[in-house]
Amino acid sequence: MRRITLLTRKEEMNPEKLKNCIVVVIDVLLATTTISTLLQYLPNSIIPVKDEEETKVMTNALKGKDYLLVGEKAGFEIEGFLKPDPLYLVKQPIKNKDIVLLTTNGTVALRKAAHAEHVYACAFINTASVAKAIQQLHSDQSVMIVCAGNSGRFSAEDFLCAGELINSLVTYSSKWMLSDAAKIAKGYMEKMNDSDLEEFLQYSETGKLLQSLNYENAIKYSVEKNVADVVPVLKDGAFYPEKIHSNL
Structure with missing residues (x-):
């Protein structure tokens, strides 16, 4: 039986077991x-x-190419980098450019997962699309969901998003074995309405920090479910959109 394993912090991931x-x-x-x-x-x-x-x-490797640096350190802006606010970044000229992204937790988790057979990036805005890709492309394989967490600490918003993804996965098949953490995350999201979810994120540890740094609109956007019909897949160290069929 296929299994969904949920790790609540990136520090729980063992890169040697991801092949x-x-x-x-x-x-x-x-x-x-x-x-x-x-x-x-x-x-x-x-x-x-x-x-x-x-x-x-990476920037040395990209010399002569058109690229942008985007990043933060502990939530704060880095000199020479654009801030990683999605609503701000989509107003910048990003088409056909390579974007180098550095964040305190997320990109660290993504780099740590890089030895896996396939690595996908997921958020509330694309859980349905990620679930569809897994069903289409990996219908006989187990899945490990990794919450980036917050500098070694549990992160509520990542855990709840994992629950949303698990609920999307089980709509395609009930033949999943869930780890204990996966069961709990699934159960929480079954009971969570959208207005409570937005409030939850605003008052989470990371949410409060980002509000103090003027990311209020980004937080509100981050809880919008399935507004992005895209599945980011890691290939040779960079993310590209995965190709999936729309008729599933």
């Missing part, structure tokens, strides 16, 4: 929301990096 895994990484505030949004605006690629040293290596 044959389908991994879905969630960082609602804001990395995976930003990636899922920007791919709709046709950048050349979105490249997650784990730290500023890796950023330098």
